[in-house]
Amino acid sequence: MTLDQMSSLAKSSQSHKPNSPNDEVLAAVGLGKTFTLHLTGPTKICALEGVDLKVGSGVCLGLTGPSGSGKSSLLRCLYGNYHLSSGDVFIKHKESTVSLSKAGDRLILEIRTWSLGYVSQFLRVIPRVPTIDIVSEPLLALGQPQKQAAKAAARVLERLRIPKKLWPLPPATFSGGEKQRVNLARVFVKNWPILLLDEPTASLDSKNRDSVFELITEAKQEGSAIVGVFHDLDFLSRVADQTIRLAPPVQNSISQRP
Amino acid sequence: MDEQPILTAKNLTKFYGSQTGCLNVSMAVYRSEILALVGESGSGKSTVLNILYGQITPDSGSVLYWDCRNRTVDIHASTEAQRRSLARTELGFVHQNPLDGLNLNVSAGANVAERLLSGGERSYRRARLESRNWLEKVEINPNRLDDRPGLYSGGMRQRLQIAKNLVTGPRLVFLDEPTGGLDLSVQARLLDLIRRLQAELGLAAVLVTHDLGVARLLSQRILVMKDGQIVESGLTDRVLDDPREPYTQLLVSSTLQV
Numbered sequence: 030m031t032l033d034q035m036s037s038l039a040k041s042s043q044s045h046k047p048n049s050p051n052d053e054v055l056a057a058v059g060l061g062k063t064f065t066l067h068l069t070g071p072t073k074i075c076a077l078e079g080v081d082l083k084v085g086s087g088v089c090l091g092l093t094g095p096s097g098s099g100k101s102s103l104l105r106c107l108y109g110n111y112h113l114s115s116g117d118v119f120i121k122h123k124e125s126t127v128s129l130s131k132a133g134d135r136l137i138l139e140i141r142t143w144s145l146g147y148v149s150q151f152l153r154v155i156p157r158v159p160t161i162d163i164v165s166e167p168l169l170a171l172g173q174p175q176k177q178a179a180k181a182a183a184r185v186l187e188r189l190r191i192p193k194k195l196w197p198l199p200p201a202t203f204s205g206g207e208k209q210r211v212n213l214a215r216v217f218v219k220n221w222p223i224l225l226l227d228e229p230t231a232s233l234d235s236k237n238r239d240s241v242f243e244l245i246t247e248a249k250q251e252g253s254a255i256v257g258v259f260h261d262l263d264f265l266s267r268v269a270d271q272t273i274r275l276a277p278p279v280q281n282s283i284s285q286r287p
Numbered sequence: 288m289d290e291q292p293i294l295t296a297k298n299l300t301k302f303y304g305s306q307t308g309c310l311n312v313s314m315a316v317y318r319s320e321i322l323a324l325v326g327e328s329g330s331g332k333s334t335v336l337n338i339l340y341g342q343i344t345p346d347s348g349s350v351l352y353w354d355c356r357n358r359t360v361d362i363h364a365s366t367e368a369q370r371r372s373l374a375r376t377e378l379g380f381v382h383q384n385p386l387d388g389l390n391l392n393v394s395a396g397a398n399v400a401e402r403l404l405s406g407g408e409r410s411y412r413r414a415r416l417e418s419r420n421w422l423e424k425v426e427i428n429p430n431r432l433d434d435r436p437g438l439y440s441g442g443m444r445q446r447l448q449i450a451k452n453l454v455t456g457p458r459l460v461f462l463d464e465p466t467g468g469l470d471l472s473v474q475a476r477l478l479d480l481i482r483r484l485q486a487e488l489g490l491a492a493v494l495v496t497h498d499l500g501v502a503r504l505l506s507q508r509i510l511v512m513k514d515g516q517i518v519e520s521g522l523t524d525r526v527l528d529d530p531r532e533p534y535t536q537l538l539v540s541s542t543l544q545v
């Protein structure tokens with residue numbers, strides 16, 4: 030089955046803007062996520078239930094819904110960070126379509142290196158590594174030469190207004206906003222066929238929000254399919270071509286980390 | 288993805304009298320990957336690591352290694368001489384206690400050079416230069432090159448042992464709690480060094496640690512051991528963010544923010 034056929038199975042409640050391109054690169058079909066916490070009970074917590082979505086190249090899909098409706102959990106499922114409890118995710122990777130539930134760990138790692146980028150809300154890095162090296166890393170992983178990678182890293186750090194004198198320093202002592210921009214730089218340093226953004230503008234001022242808006246817009250023009258959680262509704266309406274509203278599953282109380 | 292592993296282990300079982308060392312442990316290690324082996328002390332991590340390296344003979348099961356010419360070596364069916372030759376060139380083992388991996392009767396520089404010379408380097412001068420280089424990489428002041436390791440602090444000894452193991456550019460290293468006794472700043476430096484070697488030289492490593500933070504930053508895949516058996520395995524971020532087994536959930540929830 031192709032990805033198109035796959036996603037046409039999805040009973041989508043997505044709102045479409047007209048004229049959006051239609052070659053889908055990411056689809057979720059009947060995706061559900063339930064956590065079983067063994068230490069207390071066991072307790073079952075349902076975070077997601079029957080989620081369908083599809084995203085095409087050059088399209089940004091915004092996830093909305095009240096706190097606890099599973100927006101971040103959904104992104105984590107799409108990235109393979111959470112196991113899928115039911116349903117499946119289909120990802121276009123190097124001319125083929127991969128079923129996330131069937132993909133082995135090594136394949137998921139390869140997909141994350143080449144096809145699927147993710148900006149989490151936290152910057153987790155090895156201490157003492159200079160910022161410029163952290164941002165270069167995704168390009169080095171693709172086998173690009175150090176010099177070329179550092180050049181690209183410098184360009185994106187500049188656009189996100191990280192002062193040049195901070196580049197040789199590790200980000201441990203940076204402010205919250207600076208760390209977040211390093212986190213963003215590390216992903217926007219390369220073009221991703223699919224990009225997942227979890228609150229990319231949460232602690233940014235308006236100038237930097239504008240820079241992130243530009244980076245997202247350019248990524249879309251380059252053909253990235255983007256799924257994002259944006260708590261800032263004004264920003265959401267500027268970047269999202271489509272939105273999907275998540276409702277908390279019936280028996281759900283918590284949907285963040287177990 | 289049909290990828291050739293660099294090492295596979297099948298159904299490794301080892302009893303110490305009536306005590307279980309490990310039971311039916313199987314795994315594969317791939318080029319340029321760091322595989323973490325975590326679990327409480329006594330869970331069998333070190334037993335498995337020593338079986339992989341050939342230092343402990345399992346009661347049953349086998350370990351296969353593919354050498355640099357893609358020949359299959361059955362670690363436990365090969366002769367002591369074959370194993371030693373591999374250990375000098377393609378494999379490395381960093382012991383938890385650095386004294387187990389160092390020669391205390393010769394200088395620090397000679398410890399490192401020794402491995403180079405036995406690995407085929409003919410020029411003593413080049414070996415000395417390379418040793419000095421590696422001491423710098425692990426942040427040991429080169430003016431301590433001629434001191435015996437007995438005069439080093441615990442942390443310096445560990446760094447020396449790591450330099451000694453990495454100097455010949457091995458393809459696969461076994462790391463047994465390598466950062467256990469180190470200052471946090473040195474630990475960070477070593478983590479960065481190992482990551483770099485992985486990216487630049489395609490170094491693969493099996494890392495035994497009880498520090499889930501180290502496992503998260505360094506490894507791509509993880510095996511969780513309890514009572515000599517693997518109870519959970521998978522992508523490191525997935526196992527740590529969405530642990531499914533009761534034991535893994537206990538382990539993750541007992542750790543300070545990983």
